[in-house]
Amino acid sequence: MAETAPAPAAGATTGTSEFDRDTAVVPRAPGVYDADLSAGWTIINAVNGGYLLALVGRALAYELPHPDPFTVSAHYLTASAPGPAVVRTQTVRAGRNLSTGQASLFQEEGGREVERLRVLASYGDLDALPDDVRTTAEPPDLPPVEQCFGPDDAPDRGAVPGSSAIADRLWLKLDPATLGWALGAPSGKGEMRGWFGLADGREPDPLSLLLAVDALPPTAFELGLSGWVPTVELTAHIRARPAPGPLRVSISTRNLAGGFLEEDAEVWDGEGRLVAQSRQLARVRL
Structure with a gap:
């Protein structure tokens, strides 16, 4: 197992980072929040789904009596664009240990309001969970950071058409074994692994884990496919509050059929704990 990677350059803190500013929501009325989707989190031709999940997750944290997302399930209905948006939330149930809420994100399009994303989530208190862990899961065995590669190392950053603005917001170092697609020789294995953090040095927290599960390049690239891979549905489980330092992220695809994969x-923190898991269904352009 590789040793813990050196962190991205320190600087921003929780509350002052670009991630926090760009996922901010402003109360307009009870359960209604205004937001501005930043162009800095776009990939190819749409706003990144993990960023949207974190923004809606922040609104639900204000709505619900518990602070931390435990499970968040999102259906992506239409592609989001940079610009104004509104999030409407509702408390479904407020229990002793868990509270459940729903939220939808809307944008104006052609003079009418269009729903972009619908979420159902349960929140709790990660600090109140017992310490007992019984698992057979193991963190990915990544090479040291100096043997991994980020977007700035790519021979041609324009290899993927469209916007890659999100790459400038992230500290991402990918395992060379999952980078065949960048050299025109995809492995066909449907795997993507790497070290992950925010470029401004902000430490991870439960909301940024919602970004981390959907921030690496699509596994479809290593299957020999290119272009946008829009998410249809994504469910994230936040298992623990992450320790400071870089995260290890591992993503795999076992089945591509009918144009969907x-x-x-899995997301692991610097103490070797599994802090987040997710599964999503995505559409590919064959």
Whole structure:
């Protein structure tokens, strides 16, 4: 197992980072929040799904009596664009240990309001969970950071058409074994692994884990496919509050059929704990 990677350059803190500013929501009325989707989190031709999940997750944290997302399930209905948006939330149930809420994100399009994303989520208190862990899961064995590669190392950053603005917001170092697609020789294995953090040095927290599960390049690239891979549905489970330092993210696809594939993601913190898991169904352009 590789040793813990050196962290991205320190600087921003929780509350002052670009991630926090760009996922901010402003109360307009009870259960209604205004937001501005930043162009800095776009990939190819749409706003990244993990960023949207974190923004809606922040609104639900204000709505619900518990602070931390435990499970968040999102259906992506239409592609989001940079610009104004509104999030409407509702408390479904407020229990002793868990509270459940739903939320939808809307944008104006052609003079009418269009729903972009619908979420159902349960929140709790991660600090109140017992310490008992019984698992057979193991973190990915990544090469040291100096042997991994980020977007700035790519021979041609324009190899993927459209916007890659999100790459400038992330500190991402990918395992060379999953980078065949960048050299025109995809492995065909449907795997993506790497070290992950925010470029401004902000430490991970439960909301940024919602970004981490959907921030690596699509596994479809290693299957020999290119272009946009829009998410249809994504469910994330936040298992623990992450320790400071870089995260390890591993994503795999076992089945592509009928133009759809699944992506299973695991996120591990610097103490070797599994802090987040997700599964999504995505559509590919064959």
